Amino acid sequence: MESALMLLCPHQPSLLFSAVAKDMLQCCVRRGFHLQKLLKGTPLFPADLDQPRLKLSVQHYLQLVDNCQKLWPGPELAHLTAQSWLHHHPHPLLQLLQHCQTLPEALLLFVRYQSLLLPLWYPRLQRQHGMVRLELRPALQLGAARPFIEHLLCSFLTGFFQRELGLAPEKISMTWLSDNPDWSYSLEWGVQPQLAANWTLSWPTHWHRQPLPLACASRKKLQLSWCQTLQQSLPPCQGLWQQTEQLLFAQLPELPAQEQAAQHLGMALSRYKRLLAQQGCSYQQLCDQVRFSVACDAMAQALPNRQLALLLGYSDEHNFRRAFKRWAGLLPSQLRVLL
Structure with missing residues (x-):
């Protein structure tokens, strides 16, 4: 019988453990949760957290998210994981984004290589009335893990805009899936979500002309090379x-x-x-x-x-x-x- 996971990729699907799960698990361990409980239902052992090239199936990643959320429910873990992505994560895609010249260049590369980071969703970019909208849509059935993954992505992108462009939070528009927006976005980022059908972030098109503070052509070239190399071992795909x-x-x-x-x-x-x-x-x-x-x-x-x-x-x-x-x-x- 064909596995639903095979819909993600015609080859054996895999995620890079150090990119998608390590920070999340480390946040839980610092909170006092036992690592063995966090790894339950997966083939992983505590020593695996130190393997930089370890690959993880989609099914096992979703299991890890489920384990973490059962012990630590709510959006706080997703926000903390996003903070880790923003400030000290060594993943080449995350490093690449901050060395781009402008926001459009960073977004283009983020869309092109996002499968290296978390290929469980896909972005749709649109322009409307002087605004750019980035809509996040699931690429396959995420089940109970969907809220966590959406919180993680929206927190990361909102934080990225504020860090790179030095923007006041109220200039970033976020839309929400419920008529009861999550308090944490107002608390963490100063953004008040509004009701919509899908997760979206919106921002004025004139932001695209503003140069990013850490733009560096040589560092961008190096990280882009690493992304291209990594893509060969984790080929991009569409579910x-x-x-x-x-x-x-x-x-x-x-x-x-x-x-x-x-x-x-x-x-x-x-x-x-x-x-x-x-x-x-x-x-x-x-x-x-x-x-x-x-x-x-x-x-x-x-x-x-x-x-x-x-x-x-x-x-x-x-x-x-x-x-x-x-x-x-x-x-x-x-x-x-x-x-």
Whole structure:
């Protein structure tokens, strides 16, 4: 039987332990948690924390996150791990970002090489009304680990902007998945999240002209070389979930039938359905997620329901409102009040 993990990569999937898990575990150990409990359910031993090239399967990384969150629930661990990434992590991608000349260059390299750091999500960059939006979307089913991973990424990126650009926190806009935003973002970063369908960070495009303080062409070249070398041992890849969503975003408003999507991705319909089921989702669920994401983006631009219906491929406003209520549990008018 095909493993859901194989959707992440056609080869044996692996993450670099020292990049994704070591800092998290060390934070827990400093908090007083026993390392044996943190490693439970994985093939790892305490001595493995000192191996710089140790590789870890996606399944075992998610198990480590689950172990840590059971002992240390809440967002604090993700924030502390992000702080470690920002200030003293030796990973070549994290070092590369601070030696770039400008923010656009850093973001481009972050998107290009993010699979070296945590290939469980994928970014979508958009420009809207003088702002740049970075949306974070899961590349596969993350289960209970999803909140931790999203906290980690958003904390890292928010901290990176503030560190490199010297910005006041209120200039960074963050959107949240719930109408009860996490207090920790206001406490840690001075950012007050707003309601949205997906995690996003937004910032003015004029920030792109500001040079980064530690820009250094020679150091950037060295770290880029290390990233390219590392990429050969951890090849970049796209999960089936991610490939499907990207196809759907590109095809809106006329979404392809499931058979057409399977054909586009080069597999039989039966196998495609089976692999999506192993990811804990269906084709219809991915269609709904993409439509909901686009709808919330468009609602923030004050588009009326009639235009939203056309944008998402619905024949009339009634069908759109009924579908939106199924996605969000609210009618569009009710969500607009919250937005």
